[in-house]
Amino acid sequence: MTETRTAAPGDAADDPSAPPATPASRTERAAAVTLSDVARAAGVSLATASRAVNGSARKVRPDLHDRVLAAAASLGYSANGPAQAMARGRTSVVGLVVHDIADPYFSTMAAGVVRAAEERGLVVTIGTTGRDPVKEAQHVAALRGQRASAVVVVGSRTGEAPVQARLAEEVAAFEAAGGRAVLVSQESIPVDTVVLQNERGAGDLARALVGLGHRRFAVLAGPPGLLTARDRLAGFRAGASAAGAQVQDELVVHGDFTRDGGHAAMLSLLDAGFARGCVFAVNDVMAVGAMAALRERGVDLPGAVAVAGFDDISTLRDVTPALTTVRLPLQGIGEQAVHLLLQERAASPRTVHVDGEVVLRASTPDLTTGRPSS
């Protein structure tokens, strides 16, 4: 990045510890107008002002109500959030924890969460883990300290017992403190969860592909530890078997859940002699990496090697050949999570199941007719 700055060439030293580095605060600040100021200006009591301005179950006489609102407006009053939170014992913050907000899978879900939350006057904070499951628990703990009223943790569990236990513990503590928690992924710990039917979606996809005449399958399976990747692989296998085809073990290659992971996995598959068949990448991003690898190697795509993904990332809908995939309503999933949060916690954890929908496109030709599907 080329850059020029008008001043201060030295960046503040980074000491990622102790007291949060509050951004440089201005020296002289205007004393904020408080509710007392408004009350005085309107000639009413603090309590009345509070009831009028910040909503309450109790009613205020219309003329007073208007008088207070007018005073508030003319003074430029804006309620002190922390003070309200303190008095109420809880903020109106929803904490969202994702692996990487730059990843379209997460950012699309985030958009859903934000949309649903903003509609209800809730503020969304975002924490990222960089795929480190331990950080999930840390974020939940921090959110408990912030008195967030709810938390949404998105992202595949690893199934690792200690990590899982730690998250379960923090989530329990969060709920014990009066907050609401929702997980998005798989049913792994006892808390309200939006369960993505990865296994079923992958199974449907496999069956559809067999229906198109594909018989020889390879899978770019993602990280071995990730439950989401594992479920998609398992579902695909099961679906293929059910339809009379098989996924040979040698044709299952693991790799990162990223574009580069898919690229590398595809290359290793090609190096191992795979030259014809249908490749299922457990997510779209990997599928695109695989396509790039095929192109680099001059493999006929989709003639010799067909490719399918999972997620139906919208930014990727214009790749060529168009990618066959399993559509997940990502934004809707984020919204679902918020709906779940808004409901009272039930005696036993609630679950919302979300299905994927197979979308056949040109990357997996219909072998029975010889024409691209769709």
Place this chain on the structure above:
Amino acid sequence: MTETRTAAPGDAADDPSAPPATPASRTERAAAVTLSDVARAAGVSLATASRAVNGSARKVRPDLHDRVLAAAASLGYSANGPAQAMARGRTSVVGLVVHDIADPYFSTMAAGVVRAAEERGLVVTIGTTGRDPVKEAQHVAALRGQRASAVVVVGSRTGEAPVQARLAEEVAAFEAAGGRAVLVSQESIPVDTVVLQNERGAGDLARALVGLGHRRFAVLAGPPGLLTARDRLAGFRAGASAAGAQVQDELVVHGDFTRDGGHAAMLSLLDAGFARGCVFAVNDVMAVGAMAALRERGVDLPGAVAVAGFDDISTLRDVTPALTTVRLPLQGIGEQAVHLLLQERAASPRTVHVDGEVVLRASTPDLTTGRPSS
């Protein structure tokens, strides 16, 4: 979305007004352990406990310090954020305001902001405007109420005077209340700004394309009101002229800053008889839409029509033909914004300029050699 739920078929009614719908709170909640509890357990005063646990300029005798920390740990103490914020008069929240968090342009910047902020113990909240510039000001106002310590507003200004004034006003109020504000885009109102050199980048691109032998240019120009779109168009025009080529007015088509906007704009260009030349879409997302349109119409891409974009969205790096574009260090821009926030406010607004870098790829062939560039 197919879904099954174990309970509560009816979603909570949506009344986007009055008191923020705090997510359903649990009935009985564990009383949180407070600093007083810790102090008592450690046998010290509240003040000492505060100094030991939550950091302070003042020193605490080592043994007491340890005693307090041990007590805090064993009790599972976690500081009450709102209470701290109230006492200190300020939270450690950085508010991020973007148009659409699902758009990779914004989500990548957001990733940079979050990364830099988390390193410093700052929490990032996210607000979205859905491209409504009025909502930007509203979010800034809300953040002032939340006593956020800083705000980052990302997104093109429209240059509309009243809207601009409103934002300027809110930003001023925010700063007057002691917060730090940074804008990302163009220098439009007097506040610290990360300025993206759209004009220069587009100019560089135009010159590079002329260098490849392109002479006939069309521009998919985005919404007429958006400064970013306008600057990119202006820069491209200027660059082309400087290199001896021209962009005819009839070949400048406006459209949404989205994939569909690019798609529609390209179609109208084709319908108007454009059949050969180089199309500059003012962002990558539009460029991809344009490519899809060309493909649908069976136009030889990049043989008859070459395409270039702007931004270098990473998810789009694998489209075919590979897209020529101007790379913006999006994540770095987000980090820059945070760096700026961390610095004390200067007497006159500070500015950081960020340049784009032309990346020539296969979508704009080198006409001088007949081979694809790069």
Place this chain on the structure above:
DNA sequence: CTGTTAGCGCTTTCAT
């Protein structure tokens, strides 16, 4: 329906 008042949990002078 309005007003008075007691905190919410923490930081921070101000003594000691």
Place this chain on the structure above:
DNA sequence: ATGAAAGCGCTAACAG
């Protein structure tokens, strides 16, 4: 260096 005490701004009993 530690402790006691005064708020920060607002809400929610509790009276009137």
